[in-house]
Amino acid sequence: MHTSSPTVIEQPAPVHHNRLYRRVVLPILALLRMGASPRKLAWSIALGLLIGINPVLGTTTVFCLTAAFLLRLNLVASQLANHIVYPLELLLFIPFIHFASRVFHIAPIPFSAAQVFHIAREHPLALIRQIWQWEWHALILWAVVASIAIPVIALALTPLLRKLLVRVEHHEYPILHHPRHNA
Template sequence: MNPNESILASIEPASTPVHHNWIYRRVALPILALLRMGATPEKLAWSVAVGLLIGVNPILGSTTLLCLAVALIFRLNVAASQIGNHIVYPLELLLVIPFMRLGSFVFHTEPIPLSPKSLLESARSNPIALTRQLWHWEWHAFIVWACIATIAIPLIAFALTPLFRKLLLRIEHNQYPIISGT
């Protein structure tokens, strides 16, 4: 048994069978472990909320470092913020184009052409102009995302806090006792 499995096995609820689904192993058990190690429900909720929202920002490839920086600056739980960040990765890919379209609408710029033919034609005819335009679309999308995140992060944190408090109470009442990992 590797070290991660033994840690996860040590916090497995005694009253439930061992679950093998991804969300349980990669989200629920680490959150339970963080609560068990002394993370407060409030800080954990803010950390996960920040991770979730940073995880869907429209600048592809920036989420892990941005999430780490924000967690360190605001003294959040880095592990919890990264859990939130990584579970929403598929949403990031789905939301890039809507954020770019919303950014174009808000900033009154021409929308991003979604046909591969028009993008390829622009890349061939004037690659520098296309690069500049892509930067504008990304920047505008990022600003729109930041405005939405500013409102959504506290809402998500306030919604998660009671859930994490209930989990902590269950832990304290030994409903999630430590069991042997061997």
């Protein structure tokens, strides 16, 4: 009597992606699978990245939604990029204001909290006017940077997203890992 052992089909190990892959790459893959064009996706991401670092704190979501809607770009991709760079917005806030004060020859922002509090107590309206001036000039500087960087980033991302779309169409990058069951 001949007994044969059952054929064992090796299952691929489950794919465990890091947080960045799950939070950034998978949504972009999903957008490509749903029919988003690589070109429009690239412009949406570039727009979100640059709006996400504008120096007017608390405005990025509204600015990003408005710009993406008016330009008929992908709202999800622009918001994804906007939220990814949030830490950069905080890191670049002071440098934008500092550099703008030098470019536009206005009083620099005092880096001492004691100086700011002193001005706030002694001349609150002057401080509000000065903060508005810092913000306004920093926003102008950011707009110049953004008007150059958005097309550069979009043009760089478009071919990468086209290659990614080809891989998605050939199912080389699955959105979710579906374990196969042995029959």
